[in-house]
Amino acid sequence: MVEIKHIYKSFEGRIVLNDINAIFESGKTNLIIGRSGSGKTVLIKDIIGLLRPDKGEILYDGRDLTSMDKHELNMLRREMGMLFQGSALFDSMTVLENVTFPLDMFSMQSSKERLKRAQFCLDRVNLSEAGNLYPSEISGGMMKRAAIARAIALNPKYLFCDEPNSGLDPKTALLIDDLIHDITKEYNMTTIINTHDMNSVMNIGENIIFIKEGVKEWQGNKDEVITSNNQALNDFIFASDLFRKVKEVEENELLGGKS
């Protein structure tokens, strides 16, 4: 479980995060949603320790990241996996070498065992055939899957995903969402996903936090998101024609049912 308490962050006097509180439970896909520039990326960077918040606590199963020294932070980071927006696979390595990399750096296993584990992770994301290819030789969806395989190589307790569906077609995006959701359940990980993709929200949003201009506006799950009365959330979600029509249909069905 990851808990954030009273997080504040500002850049050159401009407040980006203002008193954010949230609990991200393990075994659930936790989503942070909001418009571009709302502070989602800054929040996730604060949570993983790439940025330091001005104030507040970030608790990983009770361990406060903000008060950790460099060594403690490095040890905690070995329990984290991260899926970046652009996959961030190492260009100079093959897909298999990318997945083996965290194992080579931190695992005490023999090279045979490390290779076996990397192959297992690639199999898990249905990418066993692409092990010898370089990132430049595979598609965007395959790159995301390879990045997921690398993220889970060390059996992390916490998985972070920054815009996992950006640049993917809707079908591949759904596949990636399902994969993240299944892996979260399988390994009972605390997964935090930063997104503005409403398909993801409706597909895997078990715990959703909506941020607007650095302030937490709303928290709930995918069923509550459609029926919420929060104006800012509704403006964000129903900006899309598709979701507006879904809501209209639902409301009509509800009225029809009543009459």
Next chain:
Amino acid sequence: MKELNYLCKLKLIYKIMNKALQRLGEYVLLMKKCITLPDRWSMFFKQLVREIYKLGVDSLWIVIIISVFIGTVIAIQISLNIHSPLIPKFTIGYTTREIVLLEFSSSIMCLILAGKVGSNIASEIGTMRVTEQIDAMEIMGVNSANFLILPKMVGLMVFIPVLVIISMFTGILGGIAASHSSGTGMTPASFEYGLQYFFTEFYVWYSIIKSIIYAFIISSISAYFGYNVRGGALDVGKASTNAVVMSSIMILLADVIMTKIMLT
């Protein structure tokens, strides 16, 4: 009005000094992060071999080609410029050797390598920064500066002296080749006599020591510019250019300092 102008100038100097000191501080902090024991020695040696091959062995042909041609041109130009009965012919070989050993094979060759290797290092690390590959390493708990920069620095410091020795050898071979051609006023025998005349072994060591310092300058400065890129592809290009310019200036500065210390 005059006072206002003076104040503006002072403000500008303060701004420039402030930025320079900030950069120097960032560079020192990066080196502190980089020069530590590797997390995994096996991975370090794997990277080291890769870097020696990529940065050093791949530069072999350019070093040989440039050295042969410059060695030839130095010999021809000296022979044409000291066309005097008062100066013995072996002076051509002697002067060619001294130029190649003292300045060309170390300083000039490293200036050329700063362009080739320095831009390579800055653009590689810069691209890794803007595509979040460095962030990915940091998230895993890997000391990215140590993993990426240290093998490049050690690799270059090990292999540049080898390139310098090869450059000395091929540069002098170029001079010998020139002495065999007609119309230059040289004879191979006088040129070879000049090559051996009053030979100081220390000059070879002086060049090798200089090249190790230059290797550190090229790799660390280029890595600094690459590691601190912010933005996109355009900024990677700018960082690459800045890396080459700054490395070249620092090489020339180090050349003056080391010549003063070691030869006077």
